Amino acid sequence: MTNKPFIHPLIPNSVPEVKAAMLREVGAESVEDLYAAIPADLRLQDPLNLPPPQRSEYELVRHVEAILNKNVTARERLSFLGAGCYQHHVPAVCDEINSRSEFLTAYAGEPYEDHGRFQALWEYTAMMGELLNMDVVNVPTYDGFQAAATSLRMACRITGRDKVLISAAIGCDKLSRIQDYLKPNIAIELIPSDPESGQMNLEALAKALSADIAAVYFENPAYLGFLELQGQTIADMAHEAGAIAVTAVDPISLGVLAPPADYGADIVCGDIQPLGMHLHAGGGMGGFIATHDDETFVMEYPSRLFGVAPTSVPGEYGFGDVAYDRTSFAHREQGKEWVGTAAALWGITAGVYLALMGPQGMVEMGEGIMARTAYAMDRIGAMPGVKLPFVDAPHFQEFVVDFSASGKRVDEINRHLSDRGIFGGKDLSTEFPHLGQSMLLCITEVHSQADIDFLADALQEVLK
Amino acid sequence: MSKSIASKPMPRRFHQARWDEPLIFELSQPGQRGVLPPAVDPGILAEVGNPAAALPDGLRRDQPPALPELSQVHVVRHYARLAQENLGADLNIDIGQGTCTMKHNPKVNDQLANSPKAVDVHPLQDDATMQGILEIHYRLQEILKEISGLDAVSLHPGAGSMAIYANVAMIRAYHEARGEGEQRDEVITTIFSHPSNGAAARTAGYKIITLYPDEDGYPDLDALKAAVSERTAALMITNPEDTGIFNPRIAEFVRVVHEAGGLCAYDQANANGILGITRAREAGFDLCHFNLHKTFGAPHGSGGPGAGASCVTAALEPFLPAPTVAYDGKRYFLDHDRPQSIGKVHPFFGVTPAILRSYAWIMNLGAAGLREVSEIAVLNNNYLLQKVLDIPGVSAPYARGKRRIEQVRYSWEELTRETGVHTEEIGYRMADFGAHYWTSHHPFVVPEPMTLEPTESYSRADLDEYVAMLRQIAEEAYADPEIIKTAPHNSTIHRVDPDWFDDPEQWAITWRAYRRKHLGNGE
Incomplete structure (x- = not known):
């Protein structure tokens, strides 16, 4: 083994002869000359203390795989976890398209050399528009939390008001994000929901609505899985008070559930992870914000909005940024909030997903999820020691199971389920203490009757 | 023959x-x-029928989505x-998108990020079943602690601008915890710092003071001294700035702000030329952020998903987004017990596919490799600078005769004056040669700007080829500007008519809107 200089495959000009020739060309003795601007006292004296590198591809794969193999995945087990990140089947075509290097390795290209991403993203927003019955949808923001927080700030800017009402049925993490984001100048009041049905307490809403309320926010399906049946009434009440109705929705439900715009929502937001993204340990999120085509609303989006336009050749579609002047790219802190790299590739993927599913696929998806969920609720709800708190309301995909009467704790139950190869639902006992020892179970199209029966049988054993 | x-x-x-x-x-x-969704088992149908059909009116969709x-x-x-x-970065010599650090994204890292052991993990699984994911996060946190010199790292932010926002939120929480939240309501940034520094700070409730460069292009120290006061919450500054100029008085900037009681956040989006060379710690910063999809080799995904890393000193650690990824010597775990945390900035704990790729990228290079990355990136940049300045009509304003770090913001001002060809149009023409070209962030403080960042991924021949394209376009501008004025010619489409984009009557953000406004057959 000779002691040759190390030439890294990722660094073409690390070949010593090339490096020397280039240094000569720029008139430098060494690379040190090029760093002359950095004062000596800011220079790091010692090499970084990092783990030894895995220089060959083989060693690297072996190293990383050894770490990843410590995971037990939701597909190796039978998982009923949801709560914002959903296990759906990802069609192979989704992975195929988002692995195409032309999309994967591109960035903020222009409408010419990167026409493809403009068209794919415009088509994504256009298909979301059909799903949502709304004419304006953004190029994805980071995630559904950001989408909700931004929707509320948009509502405040549109109305010139500085207080929002949020259904208390929201998840804690999302509320935390919204609180942080609205903190500088927007007050939040939580509107309680009925403990039996989960429905928003309309008396409390009526009381809270006033001339300083910018928005009323609720989710459908709610974080806890039940559906809000009073959407139209809530939207009407909000409008009556001059406020904007903001509704978060799981887009996978919209083959069977009415889009919130149909019952009066003005701004609709959510996460596109269910539309063709894997779980990625929570790293597959992407946020959407949709409105009607009202200039007042459009001008308050911080996100990029792509539009179609003619080119100099008849029959060609061109694309570009609509109302770019709104953005922080155009006007820094004078723009609306900020815009940056977010989740475009997931937007392209969600477009592929919707194109594959088509209208019929989305209907079947929604019906299938609702049927499986209803079946799981029937089976589990029939067990002694178990209560389904919101059982009277229709549910989509998720439901709360309260084990308090069984005398068992959720963490204990989940440990037993884990022994049987099951990832049980999210433990709600600290997030929603008033629900007692409750968990949030998630049923999607990936669950067969046998899977649900297996869960129910296991629970029955654990609760004995 | x-x-x-x-x-x-x-x-x-x-x-x-x-x-x-x-x-x-x-x-x-x-x-x-x-594609077909899985059919519902007959046993389920027999038990529950089709509950969707029983949804109350108003909640049931009456027509399938179109x-x-x-x-x-x-x-x-x-x-x-x-x-x-x-095009994507695989196909083109992607040095035309300065500030964005376009580099090769190794395919092996894509394979690792797409492995079932990574993609099929649910973020709410018990820690014991996702030790691998947590270990990757933890290891990358440790690595970024060393690269920044700071004490703690959060990988929650969804990308760079969200990391900037997380840093502002922590700055706010820090001052509030000390009872100075109301008093300190100003954030200072520079015009050659990324626009998100001002924009995210404004979003977090701050008034923004933007410093302009002195005549040599350096952030103006006197202007900073005039700007700081007991109202200063923080300085949020990119270094090297988007001009590729390293601010040699950066430690002095930090000292001035600290003396006024403010914090300093280092935007390290442009860190590709300084890995292992100089760090946030030595310059005295309290926070910094990295873009994993820029500096650390994760792909840009046509505009995300990327990932951001927020790095902080021990004084700010209590405010990090929760949960943090921790290690007790035996097992990795999510620490939710963070009473002073700013809370969530992202739904779970980070964009794992980007985090995993960046971990693999760094592990493939090691400390010496990272330094080589930076040295070659800087060498490439200074080589390119020399070649570009030979092209008629282009200049590199500021810091004349000085070396640049990893990028340069050039100006075509002279070419525009002499030929009427603008920088945007040069970009359209570059598409004809199969290259991507971007001007710069607004406002165009440098007239007719072009920002080139030739990272370590490009060979000398690549740089020469890119220069040859620019040279040809400059020559065309002087000889026959019409070629450029009507470009692109060899691209997918021809020149877009932008009139619709700013006209509410005409803009069409969806197919529904297009049908309604331009085909006359909407509702």
């Missing part, structure tokens, strides 16, 4: 794919299906064509 084949012209004779592809809605054929109907092959073909109509 037969003649040899003539050598290739420079720049190359490129033509991009032009499929003249319709919109996906126009490809719809009623009844076609692209999505296009395509067989699978047509979905694949459509998107494969759109992919061909997109």
Whole structure:
């Protein structure tokens, strides 16, 4: 083994002869000359203390795989976890398209050399528009939390008001994000929901609505899985008070559930992870914000909005940024909030997903999820020691199971389920203490009757 | 003896794919299906029927969504064509998007990030079942602690601007915890710092003071001294700035702000030339952030998902987004017990696919490799600077005669004055050669700007080829500007008429809107 200089495959000009020739060309003795601007006292004296590198591809794969193999995945087990990140089947075509290097390795290209991403993203927003019955949808923001927080700030800017009402049925993490984001100048009041049905307490809403309320926010399906049946009434009440109705929705439900715009929502937001993204340990999120085509609303989006336009050749579609002047790219802190790299590739993927599913696929998806969920609720709800708190309301995909009467704790139950190869639902006992020892179970199209029966049988054993 | 084949012209004779592809809605054929969801088991149907049909009026969708109907092959073909109509960094010498650190994204890292052991983990699994994911996060946190010199790292932020926002939120929490939240309501930044520094700070409730450069292009120290006060919450500054100029008085900037009681956040989006050379710690910063999809080799995904890392000193550690990824010597765990945390900035704990790729990228290079990355990036940049300045009509304002770090913001001011050709138009013409070209962030403080960042991924021949394209365009500008004024010629599409984009009557952000406004057949 000779002691040759190390030439890294990722660094073409690390070949010593090339490096020397280039240094000569720029008139430098060494690379040190090029760093002359950095004062000596800011220079790091010692090499970084990092783990030894895995220089060959083989060693690297072996190293990383050894770490990843410590995971037990939701597909190796039978998982009923949801709560914002959903296990759906990802069609192979989704992975195929988002692995195409032309999309994967591109960035903020222009409408010419990167026409493809403009068209794919415009088509994504256009298909979301059909799903949502709304004419304006953004190029994805980071995630559904950001989408909700931004929707509320948009509502405040549109109305010139500085207080929002949020259904208390929201998840804690999302509320935390919204609180942080609205903190500088927007007050939040939580509107309680009925403990039996989960429905928003309309008396409390009526009381809270006033001339300083910018928005009323609720989710459908709610974080806890039940559906809000009073959407139209809530939207009407909000409008009556001059406020904007903001509704978060799981887009996978919209083959069977009415889009919130149909019952009066003005701004609709959510996460596109269910539309063709894997779980990625929570790293597959992407946020959407949709409105009607009202200039007042459009001008308050911080996100990029792509539009179609003619080119100099008849029959060609061109694309570009609509109302770019709104953005922080155009006007820094004078723009609306900020815009940056977010989740475009997931937007392209969600477009592929919707194109594959088509209208019929989305209907079947929604019906299938609702049927499986209803079946799981029937089976589990029939067990002694178990209560389904919101059982009277229709549910989509998720439901709360309260084990308090069984005398068992959720963490204990989940440990037993884990022994049987099951990832049980999210433990709600600290997030929603008033629900007692409750968990949030998630049923999607990936669950067969046998899977649900297996869960129910296991629970029955654990609760004995 | 037969003649040899003539050598290739420079720049190359490129033509991009032009499929003249319709919109996906126009490809719809009623009844076609692209993929089938799993059928509901008969046993379930027998028990519960179709609950969706029983939804109350008003909550039940009455018409299926008007999505296009395509067989699978047509979905694949459509998107494969759109992919061909997109360059991406694999296909082009992608040095024309300065500030964005376009580099090679190793395929092996994609494979690792796409492995079932990574993609099929649910973020709410018990820690014991996701030790691998948590270990990757933890290891990358430790690595970024060393690269920044700071004490703690959060990988929650969804990308760079969200990391900037997380840093502002922590700054706010810090001052509030000390009872100075109301008093300190100003954030200072510089015009050559990324726009998100001012924009995110403004979003977090701060008034923004923007410093302009002195005549040599350096952030103005006197202007900083005049700006700081007991109202200063923080300085948020990029270094090296988007001009590629390293601020040699950066430690002095930090000292001035600290003396006024403010914090200092170092935007390290432009860190590609300084890895292992200089760090946030030595310059005295309290926070910094990295863009994993820029500096650390994760792909940009046509505009995300990326990932951001927020790095802080021990004084700010209590405020990090929760949960943190921790290690007790035996097991990795999510620490939710963070009473002073700013809470969530992202739904779970980070963009794992980007985090995993960046971990693999760094582990492949090691400390010496990272330093080589930076040194070659800087060498490439200074080589390119020399070659570009030979092109007629272009200049590199500020810091004349000085070396730049990893990028340069050039100006075509002279060319524009002499030929009427603008920097945007040069970009359109660059598409004809199969290259991506971006001008710069607004406002154009440097007139007719062009920002080139030739990272370590490009060879000398790549740089020479890019220069040859720019040179040809400059020569065309002087000889026959019409070629540029009507460009692109060899791209997927021709010049877009922008009139619709700012006209509420005409803009069409969706197919529904297009049908209604331009086909007259909407509702």
